[in-house]
Amino acid sequence: MKISKEIILSLEILTEHKVRTFLSLLGMVVGVGAVVVMVSTGRSAQKQIVDRINRMGTNLVIVSAGKSMLIAGRQRQMNIVRTLQVADAQSILEECPSVALAAPAVSEKVNIRWEDQNVNTTVAGMSVDGFQIRGIKPQSGRIFDPEESRALKRVAVVGSTAAANLFGSADPVGQQIRIGKVLFEVIGKATPRGTDVNGLDQDDVIFVPLETAMRRILNVTYVQTIYVQARNSRLLKNAEEEIASLLRERHRLAAKPDDFTIQNQATLLEAERETTSSMTLLVGSVAAISLIVGGVGILAVMLMSVRERIREIGLRRALGALRRDIRNQFLVESAILAGVGGMAGIGGGAILSWAISRFAHWPPVISLDAAAVAFSFSVVIGVFFGLYPAIKAANLDPIQALRSE
Amino acid sequence: MNMIELENIDKTYVTASVETRVLKRISFSVQKGEFLSIMGTSGTGKSTLMHILGCLDKPTDGHYRLDGTDMVSLNDDALSHLRNNKIGFVFQQFYLLDRATVLRNVMLPLIYTKEYPEDAKEQAEKLLAAVGLTERATYRPNQLSGGQQQRVAIARALINNPALVLADEPTGNLDSKSGADVLAVFQKLNREGRTIILVTHDRNVAEHANRIILLKDGMVAEDRVISSPLDADAESRAEAEKEMSK
Numbered sequence: 001m002k003i004s005k006e007i008i009l010s011l012e013i014l015t016e017h018k019v020r021t022f023l024s025l026l027g028m029v030v031g032v033g034a035v036v037v038m039v040s041t042g043r044s045a046q047k048q049i050v051d052r053i054n055r056m057g058t059n060l061v062i063v064s065a066g067k068s069m070l071i072a073g074r075q076r077q078m079n080i081v082r083t084l085q086v087a088d089a090q091s092i093l094e095e096c097p098s099v100a101l102a103a104p105a106v107s108e109k110v111n112i113r114w115e116d117q118n119v120n121t122t123v124a125g126m127s128v129d130g131f132q133i134r135g136i137k138p139q140s141g142r143i144f145d146p147e148e149s150r151a152l153k154r155v156a157v158v159g160s161t162a163a164a165n166l167f168g169s170a171d172p173v174g175q176q177i178r179i180g181k182v183l184f185e186v187i188g189k190a191t192p193r194g195t196d197v198n199g200l201d202q203d204d205v206i207f208v209p210l211e212t213a214m215r216r217i218l219n220v221t222y223v224q225t226i227y228v229q230a231r232n233s234r235l236l237k238n239a240e241e242e243i244a245s246l247l248r249e250r251h252r253l254a255a256k257p258d259d260f261t262i263q264n265q266a267t268l269l270e271a272e273r274e275t276t277s278s279m280t281l282l283v284g285s286v287a288a289i290s291l292i293v294g295g296v297g298i299l300a301v302m303l304m305s306v307r308e309r310i311r312e313i314g315l316r317r318a319l320g321a322l323r324r325d326i327r328n329q330f331l332v333e334s335a336i337l338a339g340v341g342g343m344a345g346i347g348g349g350a351i352l353s354w355a356i357s358r359f360a361h362w363p364p365v366i367s368l369d370a371a372a373v374a375f376s377f378s379v380v381i382g383v384f385f386g387l388y389p390a391i392k393a394a395n396l397d398p399i400q401a402l403r404s405e
Numbered sequence: 406m407n408m409i410e411l412e413n414i415d416k417t418y419v420t421a422s423v424e425t426r427v428l429k430r431i432s433f434s435v436q437k438g439e440f441l442s443i444m445g446t447s448g449t450g451k452s453t454l455m456h457i458l459g460c461l462d463k464p465t466d467g468h469y470r471l472d473g474t475d476m477v478s479l480n481d482d483a484l485s486h487l488r489n490n491k492i493g494f495v496f497q498q499f500y501l502l503d504r505a506t507v508l509r510n511v512m513l514p515l516i517y518t519k520e521y522p523e524d525a526k527e528q529a530e531k532l533l534a535a536v537g538l539t540e541r542a543t544y545r546p547n548q549l550s551g552g553q554q555q556r557v558a559i560a561r562a563l564i565n566n567p568a569l570v571l572a573d574e575p576t577g578n579l580d581s582k583s584g585a586d587v588l589a590v591f592q593k594l595n596r597e598g599r600t601i602i603l604v605t606h607d608r609n610v611a612e613h614a615n616r617i618i619l620l621k622d623g624m625v626a627e628d629r630v631i632s633s634p635l636d637a638d639a640e641s642r643a644e645a646e647k648e649m650s651k
């Protein structure tokens with residue numbers, strides 16, 4: 001009762017100097033706003049990437065031919081390596097206990113024609129299990145079966161971007177297309193999968209049976225990739241190790257370096273988490289600096305307030321206020337001041353991060369916890385920076401305070 | 406029984422270059438239930454003495470005992486509690502909070518009591534009625550006349566039911582009718598058993614008390630008992646009649 005009365009009176013005082021209060025709060029508003037924006041957009045960016053990694057497939061291990069390197073954050077295969085074979089995939093499936101499925105695949109940019117349309121698109125030759133491992137499902141029509149794969153049938157499943165580029169609004173299923181020089185029948189259209197970890201469109205692709213691609217289109221005997229599914233997510237690491245030692249043995253590498261690269265989803269996620277944690281550190285330090293600036297603003301406004309209200313302080317002391325009553329009054333005031341600033345910062349930050357995520361086509365992430373932490377932090381800062389003015393006010397001599405002008 | 410005992414009270418203000426000895430070896434006692442006027446010309450140290458009596462200021466030298474307790478030995482918290490529940494102070498400059506309503510101003514000392522009373526608002530309203538300001542309860546002090554502000558200050562001094570009321574020039578800003586009303590309030594409080602000390606430079610005001618102490622150059626120059634104090638109630642009625650007949 002008596003506390004709430006004092007708070008109301010304090011708030012009246014703060015609203016008396018609107019401009020001054022606003023300016024002193026600006027630092028706090030910006031600081032808290034920055035925290036909310038950075039955490040929210042950071043999280044939605046991260047969520048975006050994690051979603052992409054998860055969309056690649058379930059319990060996925062990717063074996064690629066050759067030593068691939070990370071260049072400017074993207075996987076690049078350095079040169080063509082011909083040692084990865086279809087038989088390797090069969091062997092991985094049979095000999096690695098942690099592996100549930102293995103699907104060899106090839107891909108290459110090829111010229112595609114339909115009627116008078118002409119586009120350059122990635123053709124992916126993949127065994128039927130590849131669809132399951134990578135979670136690719138038909139949106140219309142169907143995907144090819146193992147029988148068609150073995151029989152080198154000329155059937156194709158188009159990704160949604162490739163379909164749009166080639167057929168426009170026409171229904172792709174049942175159309176006859178030319179991949180290179182070979183005539184294929186489109187039997188299905190895949191559900192859209194969006195972009196991959198590297199930001200590449202995963203839908204600008206045409207899937208054909210692996211054998212068909214190797215013999216009829218690319219004329220190769222080796223594969224570029226083997227998609228492997230581990231039995232469960234805990235076996236990803238085991239699967240990777242088993243595959244590595246199996247391939248080294250099969251490729252007779254002895255002392256030579258690996259002629260393949262293995263990645264698994266867990267490692268990708270882990271790498272992602274590392275980037276995020278260094279981001280978080282940056283966010284944290286920027287936020288800390290802005291909040292300290294905000295705290296100094298509070299300190300300034302509270303010192304002014306104490307000086308202006310020196311008579312009031314003297315009067316309250318004369319009427320029986322204890323030193324700690326005066327101190328607490330000013331602490332509550334600066335905490336409220338900071339809290340209001342924090343609230344405004346959260347509001348502004350939420351709006352801004354919503355706008356950013358819309359603009360960047362990221363899923364909006366509302367970090368309520370970040371907002372709560374930023375808010376409590378601003379109140380703590382208010383109390384901390386209000387401490388000096390409050391103690392100063394509390395230690396005033398009553399009669400001197402009353403008599404000062 | 407002596408409520409107040411002053412013994413060789415000295416007060417010297419030290420500023421950058423000069424020392425001003427305002428109070429010089431002041432000694433007197435005040436009994437419980439007395440109504441005392443302190444008179445003196447401007448600058449003789451009346452307000453300074455009142456601040457010491459009100460436990461707001463400490464003497465440079467000497468002893469001040471209130472109800473037998475030596476005030477000089479008490480710590481800040483104890484003095485604050487004492488100011489809050491034993492002493493009602495009416496300041497020469499009123500010192501009202503302009504942001505708060507008249508009612509809130511009157512209630513202000515209650516915030517610092519041990520137990521905030523349930524009927525705080527009713528108590529304040531009763532006191533405002535006693536000083537004739539019921540209709541001004543929701544005004545701000547800067548919307549009131551000087552005399553009205555003074556009466557708010559009086560109501561505020563009485564809210565904690567103090568045993569000792571200290572009033573510094575409480576009628577200084579009032580016309581004779583309002584002045585008489587305020588003095589009538591003090592006389593009534595005194596009849597109810599409260600000890601009252603009133604500072605004034607006006608002999609007519611001073612003579613409403615049972616006793617007058619005259620300060621001169623920071624010393625007690627005269628200390629005498631008034632055998633038949635003036636009756637403020639009667640004066641107030643007379644003033645009212647004068648108003649009517651005009």
Ligand SMILES: Nc1ncnc2c1ncn2[C@@H]1O[C@H](COP(=O)(O)OP(=O)(O)OP(=O)(O)O)[C@@H](O)[C@H]1O
Nearest residue numbers: 418419420425427446447448449450451452453454
């Ligand atoms: N803080 C101070 N520092 C120095 N001198 C002071 C201080 N306070 C009061 N004085 C001096 O003490 C003297 C007494 O002041 P005080 O206010 O007690 O007078 P007063 O009797 O109440 O006068 P008035 O009737 O005008 O109110 C004055 O000369 C004043 O200048």
Ligand SMILES: [Mg+2]
Nearest residue numbers: 451452497573
């Ligand atoms: Mg004075």
